[in-house]
Amino acid sequence: MAFRDVVNQDHAILLFRSAVRAGKVGHAYLLVGPSGVGRRTLALAFAQFLNCERPDGDACGECDPCRRIVSGNHPDVRILDVAHDKFFEAPEKDYRGKEIPIDQIRALRADAAYPPYQGRRKVYIIADAERMNPSSSNSLLKILEEPPARITFILVAESAVALLPTIVSRCQLVRCTYLRADQIERALVERWQTDEARARVLSSLADGRLGRALEWADSEERLAARDRLLDLLPALEEGDLLVRLDAAEALVKQTQGKEGDLLPELLDLAVLWYRDLLVWKQLQEPALLVNRDRQSQIARLAGEYGEAMPGARIEAVEAAKESLRRNVNARLALEKLFLSFGAAPAATP
């Protein structure tokens, strides 16, 4: 979990290293950027660097503090991550996990009153800081205004907009950026020993987020769902009404698996699929395909489908995604989508 484990957030790492070198470690940092680009890994890497017994431009990863921090057992490095059941203090019984309640921030303030137990510096990491409600925010603000010595707060958020401006102004802003697909692809092959063809597909699915690619790489369930979807979409063009209605029902059932609702991500995949058909129709360039493992199928289908078809499908899938965001019943949204398939735009002259 050291800086070397963070992929392509060099600017942020440089900032942290320089702060340590200059002896000017801040009391509060706000890491902003999309989820899945390594924000939490970066926060932990900084916590490690600050407490490592043998730091050398990076944490050693092997000393006792380094190991404890990675395993979540360092008394001076505390993480609040309500989405992953990590709390400063056991939450109330009826807690549902949407907001960061004030009792968590109160627990932080009580704990922060003591100096570091073992390490050089206490580090409090607050993931999804935008989930703080107004009272939590105001409570945190009090300690940010008069931070105790040898303490660093690291807030992690999608953007600064959802936070109180008074909190933002107390923090040093650190931006984490989306990764390019080729950076993700290389990281998958070099660091996770992913097979090259698969790395190509995963990096395209990742939408700039390495974390998302890794989620897919680790999940046979997701990869199988992708295969089924890419088999289903061409079949729907030929299937009759009943086939399409059945497919909508089956897909909704399949996507409510143990990893939560996969449907929105599968619809993203559907968009990429039609985008590949469009790309092939226009350019016939294999290097530009996302679903490179399906190149021959894409080439064949692109020849069969009409000019307007891929574009029309992309619009229809985007409309279905929007319906899901507005909480339209998933089965209804899919039925509407699939019933639009095989209609006029698909007909070849």
Ligand SMILES: [Zn+2]
């Ligand atoms: Zn170390």
